[in-house]
Amino acid sequence: MRIPRFYQTQTFALNGVFQLSDEASHHASRVLRLPVGATIELFNGDNRAYTAEITAVSKKSVDVKITAEREANVESDLKIHLAQGISKGDRMDFVLQKSVELGVHEITPLFTKRCNVKLSGDRLEKKQEQWQKIVISACEQSGRNFVPKVLPAMKLTDWLAAERNGITVTLDPHVKTPFSGLAEANEYHLLIGPEGGFSEQEVLATAAAGCHPVQLGPRILRTETAALAAITALQCHFGDLG
CATH class of the missing domain: 3.40.1280.10 (SPOUT methyltransferase, trefoil knot domain)
Structure with missing residues (x-):
């Protein structure tokens, strides 16, 4: 199954815990209905991909923890x-x-x-x-x-x-x-x-x-x-x- 991906603007740190943006929280919890423990992927435009685990879900917010990061440059040289x-x-x-x-x-x-x-x-x-x-x-x-x-x-x-x-x-x-x-x-x-x-x-x-x-x-x-x-x-x- 394809892991859901979300764009966030902040800088990520391994083992860091933070709250997804309002839009991403709504999509994760209300549209995709992702539960606590679900794995997602985050990116912020730095050509790296960050694996995260959902640690808390409420009506208006989703908290995640960064569990891994990797170089993920798929850009053309052109x-x-x-x-x-x-x-x-x-x-x-x-x-x-x-x-x-x-x-x-x-x-x-x-x-x-x-x-x-x-x-x-x-x-x-x-x-x-x-x-x-x-x-x-x-x-x-x-x-x-x-x-x-x-x-x-x-x-x-x-x-x-x-x-x-x-x-x-x-x-x-x-x-x-x-x-x-x-x-x-x-x-x-x-x-x-x-x-x-x-x-x-x-x-x-x-x-x-x-x-x-x-x-x-x-x-x-x-x-x-x-x-x-x-x-x-x-x-x-x-x-x-x-």
């Missing part, structure tokens, strides 16, 4: 930074979840001309928190012990103007360069458009910013499909898939 045009509904959530499963290192949501999602102020702040929670949940599920950051959402123009290391890649079904034709690097920035793609002006701006256009075949892909297929291609050619 760092993929996903810059994703924000899409409506569950599509953005889906991209975040699955890109984390595929090993993405960092994510920047982008506002573009054809982005039909209006977010600002408190709504944007709450959405950012929701996106980060989705990433954490995906790490719990996939066994990752490093937590990718969802960086603050920004305009495409600002993102293109920023300095960065590595190679910046964007998709274009009209070019002939495949992913295998890219120069090998340890870091790639993957730029994916929203529903409806980039505008003509944005395509020109990506070229002016030095983005490398590559193709994933002759077919037009949905934004969520494009992101995941491109991450997979990068991991297969330069990372730890395949």
Whole structure:
């Protein structure tokens, strides 16, 4: 049986006893109904996994004791930074979840001309928190012990103007360069458009910013499909898939 995994922000010490966060306590006691003596696994983003035993369960809290720790780095040597045009509904959530499963290192949501999602102020702040929670949940599920950051959402123009290391890649079904034709690097920035793609002006701006256009075949892909297929291609050619 798979051991339940929980992300916690604190530093762990062997034989240390502490209380799980409210959210983790609720999930452990009310959703999973884990009893005293049950074994769980904890992580805090330091690429280690911590085995813990539940020592007390109440209506609102769960106490645990750290019984073992181990190095548990399952990260690819390839760092993929996903810059994703924000899409409506569950599509953005889906991209975040699955890109984390595929090993993405960092994510920047982008506002573009054809982005039909209006977010600002408190709504944007709450959405950012929701996106980060989705990433954490995906790490719990996939066994990752490093937590990718969802960086603050920004305009495409600002993102293109920023300095960065590595190679910046964007998709274009009209070019002939495949992913295998890219120069090998340890870091790639993957730029994916929203529903409806980039505008003509944005395509020109990506070229002016030095983005490398590559193709994933002759077919037009949905934004969520494009992101995941491109991450997979990068991991297969330069990372730890395949």
